[in-house]
Amino acid sequence: MRQVLLLNATYEPLTTLPLRRAVCLVLREKAEVVHHDAAGAVLHSAAMAIEVPSVIRLRRYVRIPYRTRVPLTRAALMRRDNFRCVYCGRRAETIDHVHPRSRGGKHVWENCVASCMACNHSKADRLLEELGWTLEITPGVPRGAHWRLIGVINDGDPQWAPYVTEPAA
Structure with missing residues (x-):
């Protein structure tokens, strides 16, 4: 189904909508093309x-509640790690807990990384020190409003690029 990028009145990207919903907003004059x-x-x-x-823009400003943390989802985690295994660099398919949950590790941004199947199975429920492995990056919480648009930046319409640019890190 065709998706349309929805901008706030201030041109901030909010989300994507199905084409049908976008046309309804335009026809009801709640948004402009x-x-x-x-x-x-x-x-x-x-x-x-x-x-x-x-791309459509709302005619009235919609206040978005401030979130202190980006929710941890599979899509967001893969996006954060660029769909690459943090251990070997191959394409990631799974999520690995650096400190295994079976040993008291939490399911939080700081403990989760993208991993390929081979590395995830090799690591199993062991600590990195036990295997002699190291992490090149320190897992952390992603920051910025652009994390609301997971998948839009890479998978979206090329015409959206001027509206969904990621801030420089």
Whole structure:
């Protein structure tokens, strides 16, 4: 299903919407089209035709509650580690707890990393010191509003790039 990027009145990216919901917001004049679909697609009804939007902006500002921490999800963790195993650098498929949960480790950002199947099975429930392994990076909580848009930056429409740029670290 086609997705449309939704911006706040201040041009901050909020989320993505299905095309149907985006068109409804535009027709009810709750949002305005910022950027049309590059292919020039048009939706027709009996009485009107509307160009397919790619990016829309709300006409009124919507306050987003401040979150102290980004929720820990599989998608967010993989994005943080760039879909690469932190142990060997291959493509990551699983989540590994640096300090195993069976030994009292917590399921928090600081203890979770992306891992390939081979490294995850080799490590099992052992500590890094027991294996002689080291971490090149220190796992931490990602920061910034762009984490609300997981998947949009890499997998989204190229036309969204000016609106969803990641802040420099």
